[in-house]
Amino acid sequence: MGSYNHQDIEALVLGDDLIFCVLSNVKKGAEKTFIKADVKPVVLKGELHYQVSKYDTQKVFHENLSPQGLVSYFEEVLGHYFKQAQFYTKKSDLQVLFNKRGEGTVLKKPPTRFAVDLSHNRKKQYLIPEGEACDFMQALGVMDSEGKVYKKMYDKFRQLNKYLEFVEDVLPYLGDEITIVDFGCGKAYLTFALYYYLVKLKNRAVKIIGLDLKQDVIQFCNQIAVQLGYDGLSFRIGDIGAFDYEERVDMVVSLHACDTATDEAIGKAVAWKAKVVYAVPCCQHELFNQLENNEMSLLLKHGVVKDKLATIVTDTLRAQALEAVGYQVQVLEFIDMTHTPKNILIRAVLSDKSEEQKKLDYEKYQAFINAWNVRPRIDKTLAVFFPASHKPE
Ligand SMILES: C[S@@+](CC[C@H](N)C(=O)[O-])C[C@H]1O[C@@H](n2cnc3c(N)ncnc32)[C@H](O)[C@@H]1O
Known part of the structure; x- marks a missing residue:
């Protein structure tokens, strides 16, 4: 169990490591607009973006963000609106739980999901x-x-x-x-x-x-x-x-x-x-x-x-x-x-x-x-x- 550090999440988004993410458990007292959100990578006009799907009790709303946009979104909601986040990354699964003060702890486990190959849609960046x-x-x-x-x-x-x-x-x-x-x-x-x-x-x-x-x-x-x-x-x-x-x-x-x-x-x-x-x-x-x-x-x-x-x-x-x-x-x-x-x-x-x-x-x-x-x-x-x-x- 380690402490949550926003820079680690930034590194995994910008490093193209994020496969899927679920945000849940809305903080008590927050103005409740959505009850859950998930995030997956998508390719738009040959560039990597992230589709954020936000759920209320009836509908789902989609928003496409650049990697940097997603980093800002995480900064805005993690610990402030959502108290729980599950990240599936290429290297590990991370479960993050936030307390009332917005401090997070991270539980790291071996990866359980494999990345979807988006390369056919994406301008290939060869190593x-x-x-x-x-x-x-x-x-x-x-x-x-x-x-x-x-x-x-x-x-x-x-x-x-x-x-x-x-x-x-x-x-x-x-x-x-x-x-x-x-x-x-x-x-x-x-x-x-x-x-x-x-x-x-x-x-x-x-x-x-x-x-x-x-x-x-x-x-x-x-x-x-x-x-x-x-x-x-x-x-x-x-x-x-x-x-x-x-x-x-x-x-x-x-x-x-x-x-x-x-x-x-x-x-x-x-x-x-x-x-x-x-x-x-x-x-x-x-x-x-x-x-x-x-x-x-x-x-x-x-x-x-x-x-x-x-x-x-x-x-x-x-x-x-x-x-x-x-x-x-x-x-x-x-x-x-x-x-x-x-x-x-x-x-x-x-x-x-x-x-x-x-x-x-x-x-x-x-x-x-x-x-x-x-x-x-x-x-x-x-x-x-x-x-x-x-x-x-
Ligand atoms: C199809 S080539 C593959 C070459 C290279 N690894 C590649 O993937 O491009 C297979 C190579 O394995 C070698 N090889 C097959 N059996 C071997 C063995 N028992 N000991 C050492 N080399 C072997 C062959 O001589 C051949 O050069």
């Missing part, structure tokens, strides 16, 4: 904008020296930026010195983007190791890293399953690494107690020939449907297995379908979940495994992290 020179984008052939994105690289440019938006969300979980392992980095567009973003735009001290099986690709990436003076970025040849690293690892990334390589990456991340795990799985074949379920046999009848189902079951199990070893997991769309259908992002953040909760999560995971009668690779890579006491009798 690495077009029109400004960017050394790694130029070196990798995404932009020219004036920052103009090459037409054929536009999808890649959008993908890199989208990826960084997802990374931005987890920055509060990472410290100022961050070590990251990027498994199956390939030509490493995303690895360079991550380094650039954290070091140049966010001023963090960062060490990133990219790992891949391909010698020529690793050689190329190391050359570019040296050429750009990216001292904390290096690349190694190797197989994920055989990779050892003795020091602390804060974040593990595995983007489009093939089939069960994702499970190996998750296994390493959990063993290192990495605070953050990003996995975008790709070409899951493992469960296709294992799935069995008499009640759901129609889902297994047509190869195309069964293939999609195998992917969904695999990713559901990966997400739930991470829950069972103590992570808070989100499954998100990585990039839109026009670029590639490989669009599931499993984003996991290590939490202080109780043993009891882990046990419940493990039981759900085990029940799902039993329902489909499968033995996925994730069950093997995480086996040692599921304590025996968690397993059902």
